[in-house]
Amino acid sequence: MDSTTAVAEQDSAIENAIAHLFGPEGRPDPYAAARTLRDAGPMHRTPLGHYVLTRYEDCAAVLSTTAWSHAEEAGMMHPTVRPEDAPEELPTSFLWMEPPDHTRLRNLVTKGFTPRMVTRLRPRISELTEQLVDDCLAAGEFDLIEKIAYPLPLIIACELIGVPHEAYDQVHRWSQDLARGFDHDYTLPEEALRARSAGSRGFMGYFRELLNERRANPKDDLLSALSQVEDRGDVLTEQELLATCITTFVAGHETTANLIGTGLLQLMRNQDQIAALRARPELTQTAPDELLRMEPSVQMTTRAATRPITVAGREFEQGEGVVILINSANRDHAAFADGDRLDVARYSDPKNPAKKHLGFSLGIHYCLGAPLALLEMEVLLDVLLRKVKDIELRDDAPVYKPNVVIRGLESLPARFTPA
Template sequence: MAELFLPTHRADPYTPCRVLREAGPVHRTPIGLHLLTRYADCAAVLQNNAWSHAEEAGQLHPSISAEDAAEEMPTSFLWMDPPDHTRLRTLVSKAFTPRTVARLRPRIEQLCRDLVDCALDRREFDLIEGMAYPLPLTIVCELIGVPAADHRSAQRWSQDLARGFDPDVLMTPEAHQARSTASREFMAYFRELIDERRAHPQDDLLSALAAVEDRGDVLTETELLTTCVTTLVAGHETTVNLVGSGLLALMRNPGQFERLRAHPEYIPSAVNELLRYEPPVQMTTRSAKEHITLAGHEFQPGDGVVVLINSANRDPEVYHDPETLDVARFHDRTTQPPRHLGFSLGIHYCLGAPLALLEMEVLLHELLDRVGTMELTSEDLKYKPNLIVRGLAELAVRFEALS
């Protein structure tokens, strides 16, 4: 069990997951939480509101006091239950509806063209810094209203916060301090930007939320600030990992990349397969609100579980040959397997899913149309230390134009 949490297994968390899954559906950890390894149980928890997501701060971050929670870990509706979760999520949801996101397609297409232009000009580059970050970070910052000059600061703060989602016990003192500093600087930054938007409103999410907060009956100042931070961090950090890990998977399976080139109609399926195969969020927690029986285990109110998304997404009881990448797995609606858990399920289903899907689909179209060869220039892969929001820190690649 310990292997799953060791930094040495960031490159391959799936082998220890398979060992745990084969050993049983539920495993108790030394800190009292129970690991859930199989799809049926994980999906049942995510879809059942009798399991709360509001206790994750206390379960994983006991170093943060309740009084300092908003400043130290601004997660807004991510770690809330209804009705507060519903109220805050509804305020942001209009910016991420399929119809609203579809209007962003021309901008996403332009940005993908520019990024591929740069990649083909350079030929050898770091895919994470040169492609995986700029695409989703630029789009979500523009959507919220963060000026281009501040994107790098937003990226740095987001990286430190994403690392800070990991259990306190697995973080170094330096990582604890970086999380605290990033949280406070992010909140202070948005305070200033909101004041500017009040004086000079624009057509962006920040101006819209500031106007709601001004009414004083739906959104407090702290909720406004934490919602802005949460939307920005969640709106790109996971997509960065999808782009990086997803393109790495295609480079390691060049036959699947060529299959996509021959069948571009598989691209939507391929994006979902990459989310199944390499979920950007590897696990999440829930706590029982009432007595619940699951997988033959009796859970009492307050008992916590860790939903192992990485394990559930490779459960052979649900997915045929789950260790194999199959870009057409989700293409045929009559035979496709159950929905992967890469975006979660239930009321906490990823709000930004439509945007992440569109960004990856457009990027794949651009790569398939213009790039003949994508290959690694080094097998020495460097992963971030993150356990929960897992992804590559660097990915040295070589791109050759399609002749």
């Protein structure tokens, strides 16, 4: 084989891997395509013109510095939305901001979303998880996504923010439409774009009414707390407050549901890891990080250079962007020994810690809700180990949602046997 043929075959393999990674056929397993790209090189160009980073070292470096901005994601991923419409169409709060605006908003939100507020949720999370698992045990066979993965984070997010029970179904639908809409606009069907717009505007109108209620009659919830926070005279504007509530809800609900679904699927496919958890129950405290490393709920994110800068051997001009393949970096064998293997003990040794996975990002955009997501997964594992003898997968090919960026299961047929 001459060198020209070899290059053509490599280019073809890369093109096929990119198509698989971003296409619907890649939802059940995007990791094989990601591995092909990672093995072929640290960076590749997509048909849309974006450069994708594949390796942990480069991805972590970009995420860790403010030399790369997240503020350009709307322009990179959602070119169909006019900038003047973005506040209503893409209400992401500080998620897509950089200092000083990001610093100001995150500091204010942190005053309402305190570690104490998360810690005090543990009894309620335990109570709800026990109830959901008991219902599944009584049913025998069930859809784990419908019965546990969505209800647990949905109810906790609603109770935390202050959404009343009668609105649960509606905000759940809006949340799913927004999560679907995080994919690149050019890959979304028209109905998905319309649903994202309707969901966003529905959320904004609903939370605006709820905010007015809380201002008149504050309660012990996040919405009331956020409406009252201030720092040296600085307060959240109504637009900032509404966008923050929507971001908190979608991030705290949709991504955690995906963590629960894909996490339990991994365990059901690796019964030796369930045995390891039973042998060392304390591993439930660190196993959620390994489950998220293997199956990140957010599969990729974007950054744009704020100045001329080099990454993966290429110099980027100010404003040029990259797509960070979290799904590839998290399984990079150069960063994680045997990176495609689930090891629930990987993060358990404080004297020999594994590298931080990128499932919650790094740097100033590290996920504010990470402690809550990990706590919900930890409590669920604790309850399952105590109450369930056998956790059995009832479908070897469960259905995934079409989402590329915020990836998760549509359904997961399972069976629980009582302990």
